[in-house]
Amino acid sequence: MSVLPLVALVGNPNAGKSALFNALTGARQKLGNYPGVTVERKAGRLALADGRPVELVDLPGTYSLNAASPDEQVTRDVVMGRQAGERRPDALVIVVDASNLDNHLRFALELIALGLPTIVALNMVDLATRDGLELDAAVLARELGVPVVATVAVRKRGLDHLREELAGLLGSIAPEAKALPPERDFDAVRGEARRIARAAIVRETPSRRLTAAVDRVALHPVFGLLLLLGLLFVMFQAVYAWSEAPIAMIEGLAEAAATATRNALPDGMLRSFLVDGVINGVGSVVVFLPQILILFFFILMLEATGYMVRAAFLMDGIMAKVGLSGRAFIPLLSSFACAIPGIMATRTIADPKDRLTTILIAPLMTCSARLPVYAVIIGAFIPARDIAPGVGLQGFVLFCLYVAGIIGAMLVALILRMTVTKGASGGFLMEMPKYQWPRPQDILLGLWQRAVIFLKRAGTIIFTSTVILWVLLSYPKPPESSAVSQVDYSIAGRIAGGLNVILEPIGFNRDISLALIPAMAAREVAVSALATVYSIDAGDDEALLERSLGDRLKDQWPLPTALAFLAWFIFAPQCISTIAVTRRETNGWKWPLFMLGYLFVLAYVAAGVTYWTATAAGL
Amino acid sequence: MRLTELPLRQPAFVDLIDWSVLSPSEGQRLREFGLCEGASVEALHHGGLWGKGPIACKVGRMTIAMRRNHAAAVTVRTGPDAVP
Numbered sequence: 001m002s003v004l005p006l007v008a009l010v011g012n013p014n015a016g017k018s019a020l021f022n023a024l025t026g027a028r029q030k031l032g033n034y035p036g037v038t039v040e041r042k043a044g045r046l047a048l049a050d051g052r053p054v055e056l057v058d059l060p061g062t063y064s065l066n067a068a069s070p071d072e073q074v075t076r077d078v079v080m081g082r083q084a085g086e087r088r089p090d091a092l093v094i095v096v097d098a099s100n101l102d103n104h105l106r107f108a109l110e111l112i113a114l115g116l117p118t119i120v121a122l123n124m125v126d127l128a129t130r131d132g133l134e135l136d137a138a139v140l141a142r143e144l145g146v147p148v149v150a151t152v153a154v155r156k157r158g159l160d161h162l163r164e165e166l167a168g169l170l171g172s173i174a175p176e177a178k179a180l181p182p183e184r185d186f187d188a189v190r191g192e193a194r195r196i197a198r199a200a201i202v203r204e205t206p207s208r209r210l211t212a213a214v215d216r217v218a219l220h221p222v223f224g225l226l227l228l229l230g231l232l233f234v235m236f237q238a239v240y241a242w243s244e245a246p247i248a249m250i251e252g253l254a255e256a257a258a259t260a261t262r263n264a265l266p267d268g269m270l271r272s273f274l275v276d277g278v279i280n281g282v283g284s285v286v287v288f289l290p291q292i293l294i295l296f297f298f299i300l301m302l303e304a305t306g307y308m309v310r311a312a313f314l315m316d317g318i319m320a321k322v323g324l325s326g327r328a329f330i331p332l333l334s335s336f337a338c339a340i341p342g343i344m345a346t347r348t349i350a351d352p353k354d355r356l357t358t359i360l361i362a363p364l365m366t367c368s369a370r371l372p373v374y375a376v377i378i379g380a381f382i383p384a385r386d387i388a389p390g391v392g393l394q395g396f397v398l399f400c401l402y403v404a405g406i407i408g409a410m411l412v413a414l415i416l417r418m419t420v421t422k423g424a425s426g427g428f429l430m431e432m433p434k435y436q437w438p439r440p441q442d443i444l445l446g447l448w449q450r451a452v453i454f455l456k457r458a459g460t461i462i463f464t465s466t467v468i469l470w471v472l473l474s475y476p477k478p479p480e481s482s483a484v485s486q487v488d489y490s491i492a493g494r495i496a497g498g499l500n501v502i503l504e505p506i507g508f509n510r511d512i513s514l515a516l517i518p519a520m521a522a523r524e525v526a527v528s529a530l531a532t533v534y535s536i537d538a539g540d541d542e543a544l545l546e547r548s549l550g551d552r553l554k555d556q557w558p559l560p561t562a563l564a565f566l567a568w569f570i571f572a573p574q575c576i577s578t579i580a581v582t583r584r585e586t587n588g589w590k591w592p593l594f595m596l597g598y599l600f601v602l603a604y605v606a607a608g609v610t611y612w613t614a615t616a617a618g619l
Numbered sequence: 620m621r622l623t624e625l626p627l628r629q630p631a632f633v634d635l636i637d638w639s640v641l642s643p644s645e646g647q648r649l650r651e652f653g654l655c656e657g658a659s660v661e662a663l664h665h666g667g668l669w670g671k672g673p674i675a676c677k678v679g680r681m682t683i684a685m686r687r688n689h690a691a692a693v694t695v696r697t698g699p700d701a702v703p
Binding site for chain 2: 063064066096097100101102103106107186187190211212215216219220225233309312313314316317320326411427428429430431432
């Protein structure tokens with residue numbers, strides 16, 4: 001197959017580039033990474049007006065070719081044909097925000113000077129109209145010397161026109177592209193951008209701006225902060241409240257599968273493997289898909305509406321007190337979904353010490369993989385009653401666990417900034433985009449991509465570690481006459497017995513020691529590991545087998561142990577993927593090992609203090 | 620007056636920027652945001668409970684947020700003859 005022509009979408013952040021990318025490529029997207037860097041490569045296939053397919057790549061948003069961060073370097077290197085693992089684009093689609101022409105045209109002029117076949121997508125013209133701005137695309141095209149297409153990505157307007165123009169552009173013989181744009185004075189380019197913008201603006205009437213009105217509340221020092229706290233609270237309540245029905249459904253399916261397998265196969269190794277290892281192990285994790293998707297739904301919404309930057313603004317004052325910038329709030333909030341994208345998102349923080357501190361505390365934000373662990377323990381040990389109308393005790397405990405992680409992170413940041421990452425605090429410079437109602441399809445697409453990633457993990461890492469654990473738990477078999485249980489006699493049981501010497505003082509039992517080892521592969525494996533342990537422990541006891549994991553935990557664990565287990569997971573050393581991404585982002589083993597060490601100490605102390613306090617309180 | 624002292628929602632123009640207060644990359648970013656001598660500027664919000672948080676201001680058609688120490692490096696002028 002011949003290589004498809006490559007078209008790159010490029011533009012300022014907040015120009016609506018990703019929405020345009022989604023609208024053009026639909027769900028047929030391929031996510032990958034540029035070699036050597038952790039910058040995500042997003043590509044998709046687009047059919048031109050004449051039916052020819054081209055590959056469309058969405059480059060990270062940047063303000064100029066003068067790159068400041070690793071993301072921006074990728075954009076610069078791709079358009080200049082210097083990025084490893086990427087061919088030089090055959091054409092550029094420059095996305096500019098119609099209501100911010102002065103600024104966006106300056107970067108557009110820089111890009112046009114590269115000499116590649118280029119189209120300008122004058123995006124979000126509807127919002128510009130809302131702001132009382134009327135533009136003439138023809139004037140703009142004449143002044144810039146390239147085709148200009150007015151688009152509204154979120155309403156799919158102008159897309160056919162864009163495909164037509166692109167077909168025309170790729171049909172003609174490409175002019176010689178320059179590796180470097182001619183050196184031009186920054187102020188001169190800006191002056192020209194302003195002149196062109198003035199020429200293209202037909203009418204400019206001041207109008208009531210929605211964004212300004214909302215910001216009066218959203219950025220208010222008191223109400224804004226209350227709104228933010230309220231939003232976060234609703235988010236964590238929803239994780240429980242909305243997920244009940246779908247979880248019950250998945251549980252029903254897993255149980256039906258287990259029963260069917262049990263009935264279909266004779267008792268033996270294969271049946272035990274399928275039921276105890278595969279169905280119970282993997283099933284106990286897949287059950288949390290609804291909760292993870294609800295969490296991601298909120299985070300995607302906050303990002304897409306433009307609220308996330310407001311949250312960063314509100315938090316900057318507090319973050320500055322612990323030596324961080326408000327900008328760190330965004331990667332940290334993403335870390336609630338998963339520390340890996342969170343740590344990758346720190347790339348937008350320019351100051352290296354700010355960035356390192358943010359990376360080191362990102363694992364303290366409760367990632368969604370810990371949610372299964374919390375959910376199963378809370379479900380088993382915390383009574384499901386309301387402490388106030390509409391506020392469940394279980395949701396409240398979950399909220400407290402998240403808050404404990406945040407407070408822990410702030411304290412750690414403070415200490416780190418006074419010791420290992422000592423130095424002057426970096427700044428806080430951010431663009432605040434206009435509020436926008438996201439296209440439901442974009443949110444759904446984001447959720448779909450997360451669900452696929454989660455299920456892939458369940459199918460690979462979680463499946464593999466569950467199977468390995470099952471083998472280690474099932475062999476060797478104790479002699480018939482032995483009074484020692486299968487689990488205690490097995491290889492895993494013996495390893496856990498050794499580990500238990502360290503973990504017993506903080507109230508952990510053998511089963512927890514067993515679950516913590518595979519939990520390093522992925523946090524949620526702790527749950528599937530416990531499920532596998534109890535499944536094997538139960539042997540052929542039908543009555544025991546039919547009880548849920550939560551019920552069995554309730555029977556076997558004292559309350560202080562359960563609470564200590566929760567406390568452990570607030571700080572628990574991160575999964576292998578997080579350590580790997582930290583190594584990549586910090587270029588060495590020093591910081592990931594440091595992170596691992598300090599988290600282990602914190603987790604041990606937190607679990608110990610919880611256990612001793614709870615025991616002393618007679619719980 | 621300094622941008623930090625500019626009353627909220629009062630249109631003004633940038634008179635002078637003390638680039639020495641900013642690191643080269645911060646200066647570059649501010650210029651990319653369109654903040655330069657002669658740009659129109661309007662303070663919109665002061666963040667933080669004790670007025671110590673960042674400042675959100677409109678520069679041209681864009682809203683940006685910056686810390687007070689950076690905003691203090693920007694001198695602005697107001698009034699009818701401020702228009703460059």
